[in-house]
Amino acid sequence: MLWQEEYPKAIEIIENAYIEAKTANMSSTTMLYVYDSLAAYYSTMSLFEKGKQYAVLARDLASKNGNFVNGLPVIYILCMTYERAEKLDSAAACYEEMIMLSAMVKAPRYLFLAPAGKANVTLKQKKYSQALQLLYLAKSYVNKVIVNPAHIIALNNGFAKTFLALQQPEQALEYIQASELLLTDYDRPLNNRYSRNTLSLKAQSLEQLGRFAEATNALKLLIKLTEQAKETTQQKLEQEARSRFESTQQDIKLQFAEEKLKYQQITLDKLAKEGQLQAAYSVIGILAILSITIFALNQRKAYLRSQRRANTDPLTGAHNRRYILDFIAAQLIGKQQNFSVSILDIDHFKQVNDQYGHDIGDQALIAFSALLTEQLADTEYQFARFGGEEFIVVMPNLTLAQGHDFIGNLCICLKSLSLTGKKITLTSSAGVAQMQPGLALNTLLKVADTNLYHAKNTGRDKVCS
Template identity: 40%
Template sequence: MVRVNLAILVVCTLIVLNQVAHASTKEYLSFEQTVLKSPEQHLNLTNKWKHTGEPADAELFLSALKARALFFAGHIERSKSEFSRYDAELKVQQFTWGAGYWYLYRSFFAIEQGHLDDAKRLVKQARRAFTHLKDSSMLVRVQAMEAIVAIWREEYSEALKSVQAAHAYIMRNDISDVSKLAVLDGLTAYYSTLKYHRKAIEFATQANSLAVQSQNILDGLPIKYNLCMALLRSKLVEKARACYQEMLSSAKQYKLPRYHFWANAGLGKVSLLLNEYENAVRYFEQAKKLEYIAIVNPAHLIVLRNNLAKALSAMEKYPQAQTHLQESLVILDNYQSPLNNRYMRRTLKLKAQVLELQQDYENSIDVLKRYIRLLEENELATKEVLEQEAQSFFEAEQHKLNLALTDEKLKAQAANLAELEKEEQLSRAYIFIAILSCLSIGLFAYLQRKASMVNRNFAYKDPLTELFNRRYFQEHIDKLSQKKQSYTLAMLDLDYFKRINDVSGHDVGDEILIRFSQHLKSHFRGDADVVCRYGGEEFVVVCQFMDVTQLTQRLSLLQTVLKEQLSHESEAVTFSAGVASSAEHPKDKIIKVVDELMYRSKRLGRDKISS
């Protein structure tokens, strides 16, 4: 009787504790909504707030919420100090709701500091806490933050997995507006970074409307910034200008130096696109005055200086431009991040261009050589990551197959069946065997289908260069045309290639084709661009979400790299190209158009691009 009473007491206690936990979580989220609507009024939160949760848990939640409000208002050092209060205590894993919330938004602050390894570690801690608590709504926010961290770390496949899983969840479930905003913001960041501008604008617009509707000021202005940036990257210049002007008005209304910085930096980029260089310099310099009180991310400081250097260079103020580029290089020396290579490449390329305009050709060439070395390092690193992912996938599939089909497992199951005496147990065992059989058949079918896909790939690949072949190219543009999706097409032909084959033999010619193919493929995006060998020394590139000007610029960069890296008997290997858009030419004519443009490049003296 005593044992029964004790069991009842334990169950009742657990029920009460569960109800208290749910009550405190609702209180936390309700109070969060209040702060999000008026962050400027909650910069001095204390633990006097009334709640039903554990005091220590509530203190962690309040500390993170206060740090968010301070960061939003541009009080960077105070925000850092607020987060630092609990750094030591939380090194030991905690599974409370307040700890999960603290980890989640501390990871965001780590991104802003440029500490991407810390950000990844912290968001993992947040995932553990909310997984332990089975809080799906907060796990969606975690997935969105994981995507943001992965984007900054250039781990795009991981980013896509996280943000797609989060988006699928919010589409199927009723969830808070704050969590929805986090997911839409993550989608915007992903598509904007990978230059899918239409998608980025679509999600940014949804997020902005939702922020306005829910009166969420704290999340709303960062979302507004992402919308402005997506519009600018899409070359919707006037819309971007209006967007940044709205942000500037909000920044003045709420006295927010952080968004004064973003608005001025954005308006400077707009002016730069419109060749209004004096306005651009004025906006960039206003932003620079605010950076040390509002911005901590090294990447943002580098971009601002590089843009300022572009504007000054266009005004022929080369020494001043070089000063800002040198500042970027100093920041980069202390920026330990996977993005360092990307920002270093951009800075060096810009520096080489400014030196060339100054007619300092010797130093310009030295800087370009350093830039090309970084390009090669980036290509090698990308290749290693892909190889590791492929190897891991293969090993995982092998492991699953071994588990499913091992003889010992099947023998053990047969022995267990012999020991089952009751009819109900036998039925369950038969059901289990049926499920296992179905899984085995399904796995076999899956492996067969993968083998079939491999064979199909062989039919679409050029065996020498490993690029897609003419058959794949034709089917690809047929599909794009059927879906009424626009694209830009380039046709390239190696100059004097027949002479190389005649003089040096086909083995040397084949080696030139292979190396050229590698360079060509590395200059285009594997997820949105298709590179094919059309036949002989002719190649084609099909690009979605890239216009004629952008594709021409990409090919011009390839010409520059080839002159440094690919030669035959001391002469650079060059190509002539033609570029056209399906928006201007129907499918049955575009190939003929680019072919004629390519031959125009030949007639103009080769090593040219015509569009």
């Protein structure tokens, strides 16, 4: 869940594990998993000292029990924590320990991850020849173990960075093209980040080769993906997850302290009379069950509030990008082939902000969202703010032609209304695409986006499909 940036779900799992670890007689292996989870969470939240603290606890526990296999993922978390904290010498030493340990226990997955990780560190240290050797070592294990495509993309981009530093852009471009091929089918939350890294390297390679027009196109796409990334609620989710976890820790400590005091008081009062021993146990049990139930209900309410915030655009109150992509993946992909999507963009929105101010721009976004809510109220269609002035409409059971007509009517409604306090007319451009058998969600959205840009580049105030 952390790897997929599903922080609310991840923190719920970690909380449950933490509570269980504190209330039951856990095995050392289970405690190792709990510490490892805490280390991964804190490291991801950039709380590196706490991440290191739990990673060291887990590593020492694994070493004490000779549990070297389960110790490898712990050491990996520790190495990444050092690397993220820019403690490069410590990170390099940690990855070297990981290389030796993975060779000793013959774990191909970590024989891949360890040199790949150390290569990243040596790249930051500008030791390019050593980085290249480590990258080739990691690459030799790719076909011997099932590796997440993201790791392969990162490996390819590591090669590209190294060859660029060595002034060999042709070789860099070969690895970048391999990354782009993997990204075509890598429909995951981290796709944007890896795409941006790959595009940045592509632009640098093309520039070194003197292919400036192609480099400019890569930079334009990079800027677009960067703007999309800024519009996500990920930073907000990370802060919410961090705050929620810290407050939960205090709740847990207080809860156990209160339970202990209650137990002691009841024991003193009731056990004074030997005949009331059974009653004392019953009261203690009821109180314990009641307090645990209240605690669980409060946790559930907090989680649901967090989920609502995570799925809602804070400005317009509409669903956000995260929600709509989850809706398509869960409700439509593989279940309903006959549906269409449209991406709408308010025309010349930057000019509205520049001429009238961001308050008027915000009014336009809020009113456009209200218009979509009204128009879609009696339908099964869903919409969301997709980023900036872009909105997406998902239309189950509509063909491409039907979707085109529906969105066309929406755009006409928009043009006929005054959405802001200023008397200005706003128009919208839109692109429509229909789901096809075997088509990936990412590809479907790219088709709609391409059609949107065709509408914008051929005069705006139109729908293209």
